Amino acid sequence: MNSDVIAKDEQQGDEWAFICKVADLPRNDIGTAKHPGGRLDLAIYQLDGEIYVTSDRCTHGAASLSEEGEQQGHIVECAWHNGRFDVRTGEALTMPCRTPLPFFDAKVIDGDIYINPKPKRFKKPE
Numbered sequence: 673m674n675s676d677v678i679a680k681d682e683q684q685g686d687e688w689a690f691i692c693k694v695a696d697l698p699r700n701d702i703g704t705a706k707h708p709g710g711r712l713d714l715a716i717y718q719l720d721g722e723i724y725v726t727s728d729r730c731t732h733g734a735a736s737l738s739e740e741g742e743q744q745g746h747i748v749e750c751a752w753h754n755g756r757f758d759v760r761t762g763e764a765l766t767m768p769c770r771t772p773l774p775f776f777d778a779k780v781i782d783g784d785i786y787i788n789p790k791p792k793r794f795k796k797p798e
């Protein structure tokens with residue numbers, strides 16, 4: 673598959689866009705890439721053989737989670753004020769963070785990471 677082309681998943685009707693290769697991710701650290709739209713930085717997490725992708729910007733301030741965050745399991749903690757998010761859903765887990773991180777469906781094909789470019793937001797069950 674051409675890595676620069678946005679591929680359409682015929683069965684789901686979803687679009688998938690290449691963001692980077694798994695081999696380019698740092699070991700034991702949070703990776704980063706540009707959103708295919710070009711304006712948003714992404715944070716890329718590896719957890720139990722899965723890839724999770726969120727916006728790189730903490731929703732409390734402007735901290736870069738890939739540069740200043742620390743991942744422990746499914747939680748990323750922002751170094752600026754210790755707010756925590758669930759990397760799988762973007763859910764804001766601790767104050768001062770209230771707003772969830774936008775997150776993206778991701779899949780790996782032949783070592784290439786693709787995302788659905790449409791962001792998702794965690795919603796608390798009512």
Ligand code: FES
Binds near residue numbers: 731752755
């Ligand atoms: S900027 Fe991330 S917790 Fe404040």
